[in-house]
Amino acid sequence: MRTRGAPYAFLAPALVLFAAFLAAPVLYAGYLSLRRVKVSGLGLGAGARTEVWAGLGNYTRSLTDPEFVPSVLRVGAYGLVVVPVMLGLALILALLLDGGRTRVGTFTRTSIFLPYAVPAVIASLLWGFLYLPRVSPIVDVLDRVGITAPDALSSGWVLYAVANIAVWGGTGFNMIVLYTALRSIPTDLFEAARIDGASDIQIALRIKIPIIGPSLIMTFLFSLIATLQVFAEPMTLRPLSNTISTTWTPLMKVYRDAFVRNDIYSAAATSVVIAAATFVISYGFLKLVGSRAFSQES
Amino acid sequence: MAVLMSPPALRSEPAALPKPRRVSPTATVLLLLGAAYCLLPVLWVLIASTKSASELFNTFTFLPSTHLFDNIAFLSSYRDGLYWRWMVNSAIFAGGGAAVSALVSAMAGFALAKYEFRGKRVVFNLVLAGVLVPGVILAVPQYLLLAKVGMTNTYWAVLLPSFISPYGIYLCRIFAAATVPDEVLEAARMDGAGDGRAFFRVALPMMRGGLVTVFLFTFVAIWNNYMLPFIMLGDDKLFPVTVGLSGLLNQGATQPAMYTSVVTGAFLSIIPLVVLFLSLQRYWRVDLGAGAVKM
Numbered sequence: 001m002r003t004r005g006a007p008y009a010f011l012a013p014a015l016v017l018f019a020a021f022l023a024a025p026v027l028y029a030g031y032l033s034l035r036r037v038k039v040s041g042l043g044l045g046a047g048a049r050t051e052v053w054a055g056l057g058n059y060t061r062s063l064t065d066p067e068f069v070p071s072v073l074r075v076g077a078y079g080l081v082v083v084p085v086m087l088g089l090a091l092i093l094a095l096l097l098d099g100g101r102t103r104v105g106t107f108t109r110t111s112i113f114l115p116y117a118v119p120a121v122i123a124s125l126l127w128g129f130l131y132l133p134r135v136s137p138i139v140d141v142l143d144r145v146g147i148t149a150p151d152a153l154s155s156g157w158v159l160y161a162v163a164n165i166a167v168w169g170g171t172g173f174n175m176i177v178l179y180t181a182l183r184s185i186p187t188d189l190f191e192a193a194r195i196d197g198a199s200d201i202q203i204a205l206r207i208k209i210p211i212i213g214p215s216l217i218m219t220f221l222f223s224l225i226a227t228l229q230v231f232a233e234p235m236t237l238r239p240l241s242n243t244i245s246t247t248w249t250p251l252m253k254v255y256r257d258a259f260v261r262n263d264i265y266s267a268a269a270t271s272v273v274i275a276a277a278t279f280v281i282s283y284g285f286l287k288l289v290g291s292r293a294f295s296q297e298s
Numbered sequence: 299m300a301v302l303m304s305p306p307a308l309r310s311e312p313a314a315l316p317k318p319r320r321v322s323p324t325a326t327v328l329l330l331l332g333a334a335y336c337l338l339p340v341l342w343v344l345i346a347s348t349k350s351a352s353e354l355f356n357t358f359t360f361l362p363s364t365h366l367f368d369n370i371a372f373l374s375s376y377r378d379g380l381y382w383r384w385m386v387n388s389a390i391f392a393g394g395g396a397a398v399s400a401l402v403s404a405m406a407g408f409a410l411a412k413y414e415f416r417g418k419r420v421v422f423n424l425v426l427a428g429v430l431v432p433g434v435i436l437a438v439p440q441y442l443l444l445a446k447v448g449m450t451n452t453y454w455a456v457l458l459p460s461f462i463s464p465y466g467i468y469l470c471r472i473f474a475a476a477t478v479p480d481e482v483l484e485a486a487r488m489d490g491a492g493d494g495r496a497f498f499r500v501a502l503p504m505m506r507g508g509l510v511t512v513f514l515f516t517f518v519a520i521w522n523n524y525m526l527p528f529i530m531l532g533d534d535k536l537f538p539v540t541v542g543l544s545g546l547l548n549q550g551a552t553q554p555a556m557y558t559s560v561v562t563g564a565f566l567s568i569i570p571l572v573v574l575f576l577s578l579q580r581y582w583r584v585d586l587g588a589g590a591v592k593m
Contacts, residue, residue: 006493007413011421014406017462022428025439032442093332101322104329110576111333114340117571119522121540122564125547126339129346129561137342137359172336200322225430232524236544239551251525258438259529267438275431282430 026275032268033058058269067247068270074159075249079227081163082170087219089167090174095204097175098182109179113172120169124236127165128153132240153241165233170226174219181215182208217289221282228278231255250274340568347565351558369562381563383535384542388521389570390453391538395460396517400509403463407470408501412483422471428464441529455530456538460520466512473508474501511581514574521571539567 036054062068093112097105115123131152133139142149152161189211190203198206209216231251238244246260247253250270258267346354348366357363373381409415410422440459444450449458478501486496502509524540531537534545543563550556 004415007409007415007418009493010405010409010413010497013402014462014467015421017402017458018424018428018464021440021459021462022431022436022464025436025443026431028443029436029439032439089332093329096325096329099322099325101320102326102329103321104326104333108329108333110579112329112336113579114572114575115336116518117575118340118568119524119540121522121524121544122567123339125543125560125564126343128547129557130339130342132355134355135346135359140359168336168339171332232540235524235528236547239548254438255525255529258441264438264442271438279430 029268029271029275032265033272036265054265058265059273062266062269062273065253067245067253068250071247071250071253075228075230078159078163078166078230078249079224081160082166082227083220083223085163086167086170086223087174087216089171090178090219091209091216093171093175094178094182095208097179098208099200099204101200109176113176115169115171116173118169120165120232121236123169124162124165124233127161127168128237128240131161153237153243155243158237158241158243162230162233162237166227166230170223174223177219178212178215181212185211217286221285224285225278225282228274228281343561343565343568347562349558349561351555354558354561366562369558370566373559373562373566376559380534381539381542381559381566384537384539385567385570387453387536388538388540388567391456391460391527392517392521395457395520396513398457398461399463399466399516400513402461403466403470403512404474404502404505404509405497406467407472408474408478408497408505410467410471411474412478412480412501425464425467425471428462429468437525437529440526444530450530451532451536453536456527459526460516460523463512463516463519466516469512469515470505470508473505473512477508478504507581510578514578514581517574518571539563543567 034054034056035051036057038050038052040048040050093108096102097109102108118126129135130137133149133151136149136152139149150157152158185208190198190207193203193207229251230249234244234248234252246256251274254267254270254274257263257270342359345360345362347369349357349363350365350368353363353365406425410418410425436459441450441455444455444458449455482500482504483496486500491499521538522540523538524544527536527538527541528544531541534542537545543560546556546560546563550560
């Protein structure tokens with residue numbers, strides 16, 4: 001290559017932005033998580049409130065907060081519902097489309113992908129209204145046959161109500177990713193099995209699914225990361241329901257601590273905990289499945 | 299190419315669905331059920347936006363009415379057309395953010411794919427770490443840092459953090475490796491083109507298809523983002539439509555007449571993205587697993 005400096009020049013904008021908006025915030029959050037405000041005297045006047053080192057105090061406070069553990073467990077349960085249901089549906093629909101035994105392929109593929117174009121806030125808004133007993137067509141239908149439907153936004157159901165919004169919004173995108181992977185399998189790999197009398201289901205289970213394994217791993221990973229960050233859906237549903245607290249998910253707690261309580265130190269500590277947990281889980285998952293996804297070698 | 303397994307061979311032409319063998323009623327019914335589930339809320343919002351405030355909660359859910367234009371007029375008159383400002387803001391954030399991000403990613407991806415240089419491995423690992431770091435967790439420290447330089451509550455507070463997309467860089471590196479042959483770059487150099495000229499005149503046009511995909515990805519991610527603008531912006535004239543509408547919904551709790559505007563606003567806000575999607579559908583072909591993108 002001609003100019004030695006050229007690759008650095010091409011990388012410069014990305015590296016500057018990376019340093020300013022990814023690396024610096026991470027380091028700053030780490031720094032803040034170890035600081036606290038010390039109030040001297042009555043806390044009045046200049047210099048009465050000073051920032052000092054806090055050791056791991058913010059972490060102990062954050063981790064032992066009676067609202068933190070329930071929010072983590074809630075998101076764990078939410079993830080256990082969302083990820084398998086969403087990816088299961090996406091895989092089944094992708095296999096059905098790829099099987100080609102239907103005339104409604106293009107229409108259904110487009111329809112199922114459509115929710116990806118709807119922001120989570122708007123999706124929560126739409127579903128939020130559909131959950132209201134006075135609007136819900138499901139409640140309407142059940143009413144007519146004499147069944148009283150449970151209130152989707154009551155405390156027992158609200159987790160599933162939020163999970164449904166995520167499944168609705170995410171299935172189509174994951175389906176397209178898996179479908180793209182299925183379309184790139186050479187036909188002869190399963191034509192032979194078909195001639196030998198293997199059924200579509202056998203071909204799907206024995207040939208197609210193992211081949212698209214890497215795509216399944218990556219969709220799983222991205223879904224997992226998205227799940228741990230759930231924020232927009234419960235925040236949007238809050239005005240419609242009194243069952244969603246201000247600390248319903250860990251990220252909502254970060255928001256409340258930082259902006260409602262003005263305790264940025266504790267919020268920073270919680271952020272660091274969530275980021276570290278997400279990183280450990282996703283990295284651990286990649287190790288577990290022995291994936292070389294993201295490999296650098298050509 | 300960065301691949302997990304050997305590069306997959308393309309099966310015939312991926313544009314068309316395979317020729318239907320024996321049509322399976324089960325497959326058809328299941329796919330139609332999936333489509334119905336996905337279309338139901340969209341159909342509802344279309345119908346609900348035609349209802350007046352009194353009809354919204356009192357007529358059959360899927361019975362259309364005739365008040366769509368009244369609702370749009372009412373929503374448009376709300377605080378001198380604030381809603382349309384939100385739509386314009388969303389377009390600025392998503393369009394500007396995605397365009398700059400695509401260019402930044404293309405340059406970085408090109409450098410990583412086509413040059414050997416010291417620190418390449420470090421840079422690439424940083425990019426990967428960036429992909430795995432959950433973006434919204436950065437929002438609070440990003441806010442605090444921008445507050446220090448007095449940039450919160452401006453367009454820049456939302457635009458600048460959107461300009462960097464580790465996933466976009468990752469994808470662009472794959473596009474550059476897959477679509478720009480070394481021989482073509484070499485030929486450009488023989489003709490006396492510098493590195494910059496080789497990139498902008500030769501490589502960039504060859505990566506065009508992939509860049510559209512990266513642009514779309516980023517556009518949707520920014521348009522759909524809620525937490526970043528929600529935290530960064532205080533002035534509701536700067537809100538994107540997501541933050542604006544969720545604020546309107548909050549008001550609905552005290553003035554139920556606002557619900558009609560929320561529903562109409564939600565309906566209008568999804569039209570641009572749906573149009574964008576349907577018209578650019580062929581660019582949504584991302585094979586995450588193979589790390590390759592079909593074009």
